[in-house]
Amino acid sequence: MRTLILSAVALAMGASAAFAESKTVRLGTEGAYPPYNFLNDDGEVDGFERHVGDELCKRAKLTCEWVTNDWDSIIPNLVSGNYDAIIAGMSITDERKEVIDFSEAYTQPDPSVFLAASDDADLETGVIAAQASTIQASRIAEMKGATLLEFATPEETVAAVRDGEADAVLADKAYLTPIADADDELSIVGEDILIGGGIGVGVRQSDTELRDKLTKAIQSMKKDGSLNKLIKKWLPESATF
């Protein structure tokens, strides 16, 4: 057994050095939150953030690689160094800022909406589904009468409304609108709710160099209008810069 552990250690220790110096930046995303990020039919990361991220890397002269990670462990795995940045529709909040750092926002504060099976769904005191650790979940937790029902994936929050387990789901409008369009039984109810401070790229607090590079690239995309073009294409309901 000891030799086994030792050889595993040796293997792990030896597997280095042989690689080129140029730094690859690994971009972590959820891959389950269209139109922001999702896996297309070929199994590759696609969506608004894929295009933004690729363009940012080009402008910052970084070699980038996409990896997917579940939402609920997306911050811990950034912090422990599994990847270098989070581009996953993550709004900039003070709570998250205590743990990680953000680049400048690449979207305006995005409207959130309720999706429900009936127009007279009880949004005040009913059971509201939301994805865990999202700004929408904290919003519902703050509402006095409503009961928060949390799920690990966006998919499950919508499924809960279909099953009647929840009265409504609160999520980003850009995510819920195509679902409401495709499903006759579900519709958007109530007004837009503005929460969060826009979506930014999350980086480790110790990684200020990468943060500044990304912020600079975002600013340059804002300036020449290429970011607005992507927002109009993928998030037609959202405000531009």
Added chain:
Amino acid sequence: MMRGRIIGSCSDPAALEGFQWFICYLTTGKHMNLYYSFGTVLLLLAITAPAALAFGYGGAMAARSAFAPLRWFGKAYIAVVRGVPDIAFFLFFVIALDQGFEYLRHKIKCPDWNEPIRQGSDFVVCAAAKLPPGNAPQWQHETYGFLLAVLTFAIVFGAFAANVLYGAMRAVPKAQLETAEAYGMTRKQVTRRVLIPQMWVYALPGLSNLWMVLIKATPLLFLLGVEDIVYWARELGGTKTPNYTQYPHGDWRMWYFFGLLVFYLAFTKLSEVVLERIMARLNQGQATSGGEAQRKAAA
């Protein structure tokens, strides 16, 4: 690509119907990832089973050792792993191993580093100590993650195997070992020539049980962030709205999970059949109830 050649065209799935649509749907790049991930699970089993057995053998020998500290180590290993829930162990070990390796490499490769390794919630080691290196291609990251998972599986299941083997070694009739010693064999010879060949028949029921549990534990890979069959089943089964796919469908997760269920059931059934054969073979000529039954049936 290939599917294009086999069945005409999948370029416009919206125009297809029934069987044709399903053929195209089931051969998308994303589905290929699902099929490959079955390979991942089989590979995990193929590597983990012998590794766990090796850990188990080491643990059992340590627990039997005449040298007290080694014996304590062996017994503690078995007791600790058996007493902690698998999931807690898995979540802990993968992070601990990863940071442990990186810490060691950091100490060796960057002795001049003077910043603290823990900065707030960040775990910061020098770039040369990163595992795999930050600029490594994705497959190396995936392989590394997979190997960490294998090592964790081997440690956890090794402890159970150690317990089984430890019990099996004690079940070998003492008289046989004493007879061997009386013939002038050394302790090592007794172990190699009498104890180990004899113990398998006692160990196999426990080990086959362990194998079944190991098969059923493979979805833990999903928990460790490895893209295994559970990951792809969940991803593929989720509702797909027409905007983002050529193959829109409703919530099909149930069918995909049902597929997994069938796979696991078939796999464990197959294992049962094979293990029964091995057991019958090991029982031949043994002074066990199974061996006795064989002797009577033949007579």
